Amino acid sequence: MSYSRKDLIGMIDLSKEEILHLLDTAEKFREINHRDVKKVPTLKGKTVVNLFFENSTRTRTSFEIAGKRLSADTVNFSASASSTAKGETLIDTVHNIEAMSTDIFVVRHAYSGAVKFIAENTKASVVNAGDGLNEHPTQSLLDMLTIKQHKGRLEGLNVAIIGDITHSRVARSNIWAMPRLGINLRLFGPKTMLPLCTDPFGVKICGNMEEAVEGADVIMTLRIQRERQGKLLIPSVKEYARYFGLNAARLRLSNNAIVMHPGPINRGVEISSEIADCGQSVILPQVESGVAVRMAVLYTLGTGQRGIE
């Protein structure tokens, strides 16, 4: 089954086949990124607007590179200097840019559901580059692509996600997608960072760090978003590191796990430096996979899946 949707809003309602289709397409694009001339004319003449209503450097850059490698005209729109700051509504802003014949919007927004709201009100394709606490589907795809690259498979793997689950759109996208591909997912974090009700996730919630990492094939630590959260979620980063941080001793309990992180990392907090830089760390390959995944998504939405040229 191919991917025939207009948009990519979240992993929650994607089928296994749709996810695999995007991953397979991304695998093919990975090769382009290693050519001398890293460019194909697939999206030539298409306009991709990175519509970022929330600050981002790496995701926006990744999408921008992906668009350029497909020969799309990529435009960055930053909300801080935008019409929305002058009081224009979100949808009016979108319609104005759409009127310039935009083909794809890549949208990041601070509020959950805002990207879906945009997608429902524009004819252009929309890619969710992170909406509030809700989803970050391309991050989930790049996570799975990286896992597949390093572990050779997805089915049957034990993946632990550790950290601020409640406020992580990365976690939420992976929670929906990974079990659909046969991954055994487990979560752990301070109780203040776990939703009150985790039943809808349908995954194991661990009671301590050791239980979370034991036998794991993949350990994904999440960034403590110190700039976003109040002081009530954790008393100190020192204590967080002690009870919830990934260090060498804990990593040894795993099944030779690869270590992942959506970045940017807080060294010595959610992950120790020795682990962030060790051979099992695939944090930089994740970034690399991100470009391939975003090329695959832009290509899929932008072309209706013509063959790779």
Add this chain to the structure above:
Amino acid sequence: MKILLTNCKIVNHDKTLTKNILIEDGIIKSLTDDTPQADKTYDLKGKMVLPGLIDMHVHFRDPGLEYKEDIISGSYAAAAGGVTAVCPMANTKPVNDNAIITKYMADKGKELGICDILPVGAVSKGMHGEELTEMGDMLSAGACAFSDDGKPVLGSDVMRRALEYVSGFGGMILSHSEDKQLAGEGVIHEGEVSAITGLRGIPAETEEIMIARDILLAKLTGGHVHICHISTRYGVELVRWGKSKGINVTCEVTPHHFSLTDRELLSYDTNCKMNPPLRSADDVKAMKEGLMDGTIDCIATDHAPHSRDEKFQEFDLAPFGITGLQTLVPLTLNLVREGVINENDFSRLCSYAPAQLLRLKGRGVIEEGAMADIAVIDPDKEYVFDKKLNKSKSVNTPFMDKTLKGLCVLTFKNGREVYKADI
């Protein structure tokens, strides 16, 4: 002017009877088996005839925010819903915290004559939760009760003094029970759906903590606290406990809180964003249990109009609230069809009990000598609630364009026909 309503299935809070109703000079002159001569006669065979419904909780946005609703459009919406008396909350602009504004609202309602406007005065000046308003003056000007609804009275000392002071005038405080700190930046109920959607949650305890406080303050003061728009199981439990201890506490529930769950929010539809938020299926069940055993005293809509522009934006930015006056009848009739309540309970919850709570004489019941405020309902009428039927200035309801069953077809206010459905 004599009006005769024939073949009426009169549904009062305590009994149902089939009679003809003779109205003279705005008063119910007699309930009779005869057919006396009249200037105008209506045959109401097959319809339910209820005392005009009384909605203790609406927002008419007048003065100040008339683009959402004003007393005139709100009154027409009320009449179309079978409602003949409403209590508009004080969060107008400026806040209804003085007798001048109270009188303006009440008089504007009287001038129109479609629906009694019984303003709810603010508890605190400017609704800032600090100084008490001149409640005596506002009562004299037509206020029916006091509330900072839209905002909780956060200071326990302020709530205590408000309860004490108003009880000296025989009045009551309507409590918007919400611990704002615990609610934080929440926009929907905290539970499964907030976990799924990434929308920030408001725990049920946000409401329950304040209900508990207000019941205990009613115990301390002997004052009457009425809990607005109750929505959680333990909120109802707390009221049940308070009543069992003889504490002067009553409460209301909205039709949306006994009809919808937070599953509606999976769509991120801002027309389902309200405060208190739509709760879990178990909470909805508790609302029905509370209605069945009498813990919940009455049904009120919390009619909260907002313009399309305000609702048509990011979920977090959209205001809380939905309209409700014209969906009160079909949603409450659903309870009758489900067997949760019977028709007499409907009459009690939507008319008699609010009249008692508000100390309105001659209203809430169809009897000789009572005011001829009457709602005629076709319980079997199925229709699509669309913009053409909608009389409010706003259309922010999850029931817009949905098929509903049960329609108010005629409304009389003081014996005058003020609404007739044209479907």
